[in-house]
Amino acid sequence: MKNHRYPFVRLLLFLLLVGKTLATSGAEERPNILLIYTDDHSYRTVGCYPQAYPWVKTPHIDALAARGVRFEYAYVGTWCMPSRATLLTGHHQYGVQSMRMVGTYPGSEYDAEECPFWPKVFRENGYSTAQIGKWHTGTDTGARRDWDHQIVWNRPRYPENSGNYFYDQLIETNGGPPKLTKGYSTDNYTNWAEDYIRGDTRDSDKPWYLWVCYGAVHGPFTPAERHREDYPDLSVPVPKDIYPPRPGKPAYMQEVNKWIANAAGVPMMNGGFGGQTVEHTTSIHGNTLDGWVRQYHQGVRALDESVGRLVSVLKETGQYENTLIVFTSDQGFAWGQHGFATKLAPYDANIRSPLIVSMPSQLPTGKVVSQPVAGVDLVPTFFRFAGIDLPWKMHGHDLTPLLKDPTSSWQHPALTAFTARSYGSDTDQIPADTTKTNINGIPWYFMLRQGKYKYIRYVVEGEIEELYDLEQDPEELVNLAAEPAMQQRLLSLRAATVAELKRTDAGIAGDLPSVAGP
Numbered sequence: 001m002k003n004h005r006y007p008f009v010r011l012l013l014f015l016l017l018v019g020k021t022l023a024t025s026g027a028e029e030r031p032n033i034l035l036i037y038t039d040d041h042s043y044r045t046v047g048c049y050p051q052a053y054p055w056v057k058t059p060h061i062d063a064l065a066a067r068g069v070r071f072e073y074a075y076v077g078t079w080c081m082p083s084r085a086t087l088l089t090g091h092h093q094y095g096v097q098s099m100r101m102v103g104t105y106p107g108s109e110y111d112a113e114e115c116p117f118w119p120k121v122f123r124e125n126g127y128s129t130a131q132i133g134k135w136h137t138g139t140d141t142g143a144r145r146d147w148d149h150q151i152v153w154n155r156p157r158y159p160e161n162s163g164n165y166f167y168d169q170l171i172e173t174n175g176g177p178p179k180l181t182k183g184y185s186t187d188n189y190t191n192w193a194e195d196y197i198r199g200d201t202r203d204s205d206k207p208w209y210l211w212v213c214y215g216a217v218h219g220p221f222t223p224a225e226r227h228r229e230d231y232p233d234l235s236v237p238v239p240k241d242i243y244p245p246r247p248g249k250p251a252y253m254q255e256v257n258k259w260i261a262n263a264a265g266v267p268m269m270n271g272g273f274g275g276q277t278v279e280h281t282t283s284i285h286g287n288t289l290d291g292w293v294r295q296y297h298q299g300v301r302a303l304d305e306s307v308g309r310l311v312s313v314l315k316e317t318g319q320y321e322n323t324l325i326v327f328t329s330d331q332g333f334a335w336g337q338h339g340f341a342t343k344l345a346p347y348d349a350n351i352r353s354p355l356i357v358s359m360p361s362q363l364p365t366g367k368v369v370s371q372p373v374a375g376v377d378l379v380p381t382f383f384r385f386a387g388i389d390l391p392w393k394m395h396g397h398d399l400t401p402l403l404k405d406p407t408s409s410w411q412h413p414a415l416t417a418f419t420a421r422s423y424g425s426d427t428d429q430i431p432a433d434t435t436k437t438n439i440n441g442i443p444w445y446f447m448l449r450q451g452k453y454k455y456i457r458y459v460v461e462g463e464i465e466e467l468y469d470l471e472q473d474p475e476e477l478v479n480l481a482a483e484p485a486m487q488q489r490l491l492s493l494r495a496a497t498v499a500e501l502k503r504t505d506a507g508i509a510g511d512l513p514s515v516a517g518p
Contacts, residue, residue, distance in 0.1 A: 030126075030207040031359070031385050032323040034197075034310065035378075037087070037211060038303055039080065039134065039165075039218040040343060041329035043354040045300045051474075055234055056297065060308030061356065064327055068358025069367045069403055073449060073470075076328055076353045076375035078418040079343050079439070081108065083330035083375060084137045084213070085423065088117040088146075090379035090394035092417045094506045097424035099138065104159040110138045112145065115424075118379060119146040119209060121391045128206040130196050133189040133213035143175030149201050150174055151192045153185070153215065165215040166222040184224050186216045190306040194313045209382070214306070216299050217333075219273055223298035228284060230301055236293045238267055239336040239349075241477060246338065248479035250463050252441050256339035259289065266290075269341060293335050321361040324385050326378065329353040337475070344418065344439055346447040346456045346466075347476050351416065357403055367406040372414040372449035373399060395504040413450040415500045419459075420444060428507030430459060448497045455493035461513040465490065482517060 043049045047058045048065040049072075077083025081101075082093040089096050098114040101107065119129040119142070128148045135141050135152040143150045153169045155162040158178065161170045166185050170178035181188065193212045195201050202208055223230075243261070246253050259267045267289040285291035307327060314320040330353070334340035337349030344350060355373070357363065376396030383390050384398045397412045419427040420439045430444070431437055437444055437459075444459035454476070456466035467481040467490050480486045494515075501509035 029322060030387055031362075032207050032319060033209045033382055033385065034314070034323055034325045035087075035209075035211045035382075036307060036310065036325070036327045037133075037213045038327075038329040039213075039215055040331065040333045041217050041300065041303070041354065042332035042334075042349075043074075043352050044332070044349075045217070045297055046354045048356075049354065053234075053236065053297075055231060057230075058300065058304040060304045060311065061327060061354075064307060064311065064325065064358050065356045065366075067360050067365050068325070068356055069363055069365075069369060069406055071355035071357075071369045071373055073348075073370070073372035073414070074328060074353045074355035074374075075331075075351060075372065075414055075416045075447070075449065076355070076378075077331050078346075078351050078416060080136050080218075080330050081106065081421075082417075082419075082423070086375045087211075087378065088119070088137060089115065090118060090376055090390075090392075090396060092376060092395050092415065092504060092506070093419050093423055094417055094427040094508070095395060095424065095504060099423035100426065101421045106136060106155050106162055107159055108136075108138050108156045110140065112140060112142070116391075117142055117146045118383075118391065119211075121388065122209050122386065123148060125386070125388045126206060127386065128202045128208040129210075130202065130208065131211045131213065132192045132196065133185075134215045135213070141172065141175065143172070147174075148203070149196060152213075154178070165218050165220070184302065186214055186224065186302040186306055189214055190309050193310060197310065197313050197319065198317055207386070209386075212310070214303060216303050217296055221273075221292070221296045221299045223284070223295060224302045227298045227301040230298050231294050234290060234294055236290055236335075238289065239338070240475065241338050242267055242289075242336045244339060248482070249338075249466070250458060250460075252438075252443060253338065255441060258339055258341045259336055267336060273341065289336050292341070296333070296335065323359065324362075324382075325356075325358045327354065327356045327358075328375075328378075342440065344442045346416065346418065346445050346454075348454075348470070348474070349476075357399075363403050364406065369402050369406040371402060371410040372451075373402070374414040374416060377412075377414075393505075413448050413496055413500055415497070415504070416447040416449075417506075418442070418445050418447075425507060429511065430508075430513070446497055446501065448493060448500065450493060450496060453489065453493060455490070455497060457494065457497055457512065457515070459508070459513060462516050463513075464516045465494070467493065 044051045047056045048062040085096040098111040130149040132151045135154045139157040151173050154172050158170045171181040242259050260270045262268050269287050283291050285294050331343045331351040334349040377399050380394045381399040446457045448455045452471040454468045465481045466479050468476045
């Protein structure tokens, strides 16, 4: 009798132990994190944003928002390189030590000891880390140090290829020699990301962090062949301040003149789209505002398809429920607003990004956060979801309270910094070399969003400040900084900006140039 009972008891104990182990591992399972990162991509191009044109078609990104939380006001960065530096360090541009532009643009370097990237910390804490797509932050990509797996278009290392945003890219794999790669870059990056998610290029026993950095929809805004007939006969409203003068705005804004009217009064790009990092300067649909806006929005179509593909492969592999999906961009892009055809400037038209966070198993769905947030807030949020302690002081704040309850109180202002091509301690003082104090005439500035107000402080002696009520004036046409009734608000936001700079250890915080007015 005893001999028959012991095997049964052993089997029962074994089954109980297995059940307990499975239950424990399920409860403690750490989430995967998928960061989908687009380039020069305005929130206005995404259908779920009320500011999008009514003809915009982004069904997959819209579906992500329907199954997640959409942030109405997100300020990730001001241009490509510092935005990415922020997403690698958790610091504003002025806190990214040793990063510097050198050699032929976009050549850049940094010291990995002075400027550590946080994915290495994830690796040390049991995560598999990967980065696929555009790399624009030093010739050192961190292969095998920060990333277990990496397939990148290393722009700083190969300046002669740095304009090939969409075709014929030099691609490095895990730090190896470059290979000239055919195909449309958006599709290539998605193919490689799918392989990683399926487990073909990673340790399947580990949770993972994957950063997919698309080159689209950066200039020359080349759409995939399959989308070049999309959006026929569109017509976009002409922005109210497309031509100067622009009353109430600072001196440099009176010089912005990227658009001119032809004989029929149609806005034409003044000189066409050019620059050092483009494959060509020809518009597919003509050099009009309508033609460029059409081409730009066509370039978004492949990005939208890619979002759908990545969500599908997560579901196909059973990883969807345990993956935090974040969709955003390095910054936005203006098309005629305030006379621009670029990013950089402190206006929402230029730099405001889409931001959508989705994980229906843990977060509410179909909700909108109206509080402004910044790119530096994403990194501590990732650490919170992964259950890993922050390795150093971060400039941002964990967004989890807003993700859990989008209507919850949020006391943190959103700061955006633009110090042109200078980083770290090189921003402690205004450079004597005036070529380093602006890009395309846009001077250094700090922008603060607090509630419905936006405050802009230029790092220019004697320049005016800007203050906007974005509820009443979403196009930022009326500068309230000189209004007597707004002086207390102006002084409060001025002080809040300095306080935020000091909190985040900005060396220039105590030595800002004086402003015009009170």
